[in-house]
Amino acid sequence: MNINLKVWRQKNMNVVGSFVNYKLSNVNPNMSFLEMFDMLNEKLISQKEDPIAFDHDCREGICGACSMFINGYPHGNKHGVTTCQLHMREFTDNQTIVVEPWRAKAFPVIKDLIVDRSSLDRIISSGGFVSLNTGSARDANEILISKEDAEESLSAASCIGCGACVAACKNASAMLFVGAKIYQFSKLPQGKIEEKKRIKSMLKQMDKENFGHCTNTGACSAECPKEISLDVISSLNKDFIKSSF
Amino acid sequence: MNTILNYSIGRKISLSLMGLFLCLFLIIHLIGNLKLFNNDLGLSFNQYSDFMSNNVFIKISSWILYFAILYHTIIGGYITYNNYKSRPIKYLIQKKNNISISSRNMGIAGSIIFIFIVVHMANFWWKFKFGNIPYIQYVRDIQSGYLASYEDVLPVLMNKNGHLIQNISNNYEIIYTYKNSYRVVSETFKNPFLVIFYGASMIAMSLHLLHGFKSAFMTLGLKINNLYGHIIHLIGWLFFGLLIPIGFASIPIYFYIVNFFTK
Ligand code: HEM
Ligand code: SF4
Ligand code: FES
Numbered sequence: 001m002n003i004n005l006k007v008w009r010q011k012n013m014n015v016v017g018s019f020v021n022y023k024l025s026n027v028n029p030n031m032s033f034l035e036m037f038d039m040l041n042e043k044l045i046s047q048k049e050d051p052i053a054f055d056h057d058c059r060e061g062i063c064g065a066c067s068m069f070i071n072g073y074p075h076g077n078k079h080g081v082t083t084c085q086l087h088m089r090e091f092t093d094n095q096t097i098v099v100e101p102w103r104a105k106a107f108p109v110i111k112d113l114i115v116d117r118s119s120l121d122r123i124i125s126s127g128g129f130v131s132l133n134t135g136s137a138r139d140a141n142e143i144l145i146s147k148e149d150a151e152e153s154l155s156a157a158s159c160i161g162c163g164a165c166v167a168a169c170k171n172a173s174a175m176l177f178v179g180a181k182i183y184q185f186s187k188l189p190q191g192k193i194e195e196k197k198r199i200k201s202m203l204k205q206m207d208k209e210n211f212g213h214c215t216n217t218g219a220c221s222a223e224c225p226k227e228i229s230l231d232v233i234s235s236l237n238k239d240f241i242k243s244s245f
Numbered sequence: 246m247n248t249i250l251n252y253s254i255g256r257k258i259s260l261s262l263m264g265l266f267l268c269l270f271l272i273i274h275l276i277g278n279l280k281l282f283n284n285d286l287g288l289s290f291n292q293y294s295d296f297m298s299n300n301v302f303i304k305i306s307s308w309i310l311y312f313a314i315l316y317h318t319i320i321g322g323y324i325t326y327n328n329y330k331s332r333p334i335k336y337l338i339q340k341k342n343n344i345s346i347s348s349r350n351m352g353i354a355g356s357i358i359f360i361f362i363v364v365h366m367a368n369f370w371w372k373f374k375f376g377n378i379p380y381i382q383y384v385r386d387i388q389s390g391y392l393a394s395y396e397d398v399l400p401v402l403m404n405k406n407g408h409l410i411q412n413i414s415n416n417y418e419i420i421y422t423y424k425n426s427y428r429v430v431s432e433t434f435k436n437p438f439l440v441i442f443y444g445a446s447m448i449a450m451s452l453h454l455l456h457g458f459k460s461a462f463m464t465l466g467l468k469i470n471n472l473y474g475h476i477i478h479l480i481g482w483l484f485f486g487l488l489i490p491i492g493f494a495s496i497p498i499y500f501y502i503v504n505f506f507t508k
Contacts, residue, residue, distance in 0.1 A: 006337075019337065069336060069339075071338060071340070072336070072338040072339050072340030073340055073342060077340070077342075098337055098338050100336055100337060100338075103332050103334055103335065103336055104331060104332055105330065105331050105332065105333055106331070168342070170328070170332075170344075170349060171328035171331055171332075172328075172331040172332045173253075173328070173331070203252050203253070203254060204252070206253070207251075207252060207253050210330075210331060211253075211331060212253075212327060212328040212331035212332075213253045213256065213257055213324045213327060213328055214253075214254075214257065214464075215328070215348055215351060215456075215460065216348070216456075216459075216460040216463045216464065216469075217344045217345070217348040217349065217456075218343075218344060218348075219341070219342060219344045222342045222343055222344070223342060229470060230463075230469060230470065231468040231469065231470050231471075233463070234463045234466055234467055234468045234469065235466070235468065236254070237254055237257075237258070237463070237464055237465065237466045238465075238466025239466075240252070240254045240255070240258075241258065241465070241466060244249055244255075
């Protein structure tokens, strides 16, 4: 298949970028979106042009590196997948595909499609430690956790920190990410010990990083490749209220 | 308190509490205003209006209400501005995946409501308070229950507070004299532009509350994907998105039509 690409190019953090059009022919529909970009980059290199910089690592949907805003959707218009898991068969022959970096004040563009998402890392590290007994292996049934709580905690923990929620939100709010990161602990007894402190300091860091306020629109959850539920945000709000008294 | 407002969630919580207070006010305000539809020559509405402008409890509540409106507007404005700034460079294409028009335009709908509130206060609150409102006198025949009214009377049969009921009956009639607020409402809505403006504002309010009511509960910690969440969603949709705005909008439309045909 043949495709037309309109890709954001930007040399570095300090210059203004712009869109550049590319044509790519003989694209295999079974290629992943990133493989299509590899193909384009090979072509650019052979033409002695600067290849397009884009983030990627695992290419199996678990690391969250592959940030691309494709035709108006983070990770493209397919539900529950990352860009590396999106295939060219989702597009039609001769379609024009617009590819932009995540846009947020908290995610400055480093080069082309790569953004700096260390703001999310700083939120995580501001959360501090969790009290766990280390040493020899402990009895698995020492701390009982109900099946439901374990499931809910684990499904929140499936967040891969990709930032698609921020990219999709009209306010560039990180509440789904922060909600998931707090929920995974607050559902478990081990997480209760530092709960208040964790909530306050992670939220303080979130605001410091210039993420927006949450309007509860649900765009984040609709675009999240791991389908994190919007309820983690309500839960965070509730825990914030509880931790204030 | 100050520290809670330093958090984005804290600001949203204060916004949602004020928003829900305004929702409560809307219910009370509508119930009162529906007296305009009573077929009693405006008596019950004028009585209600008289009560509202002289009761101490109502006076205190109304100052709380003004505060809530200003607070909600200022914090809402701040949040909207801050959110806008959180994405300095916009996308070339951004699709709105299943996200309601209502939730995307809270700031715009809210601003329309604020303009509406200013116009509405100028139309009625100002006139009731400072305007020269004509008096109306009601006479009821106790036996038949028949009610009659005389407009543009002098406020002679009133006590020194200027508003009360005088019973000058010889067991057949009771005379009430009130400021004729009913007529002020009726005459205000002879203006078709104002009727359209009121209608449009109620559409904005419907939009604001279709999302706002449920969102406020989510801000206060309600999970939306369970039974309680669905109930709140339904109440927000049915009452605050539909019935209450229609109830309010029906008043100017009713008076415009009645005035139109009784010309
Ligand atoms: C009848 C009057 C009003 C009522 C009943 C009302 C109610 C509400 C409610 C319940 C919310 C949801 C709070 C939340 O999401 O936690 C809300 C949000 C909001 N309101 Fe109002 N409101 C009214 C008037 C206004 C006015 C006059 C403005 C002024 C501009 C305004 C601006 C906003 C904004 C910006 C939001 C927040 C949107 C966001 O979460 O990003 N509202 N309102
Ligand atoms: S919540 Fe979902 S969209 Fe947001 S960072 Fe985690 S995985 Fe990505
Ligand atoms: S490259 Fe790891 S999730 Fe796509």
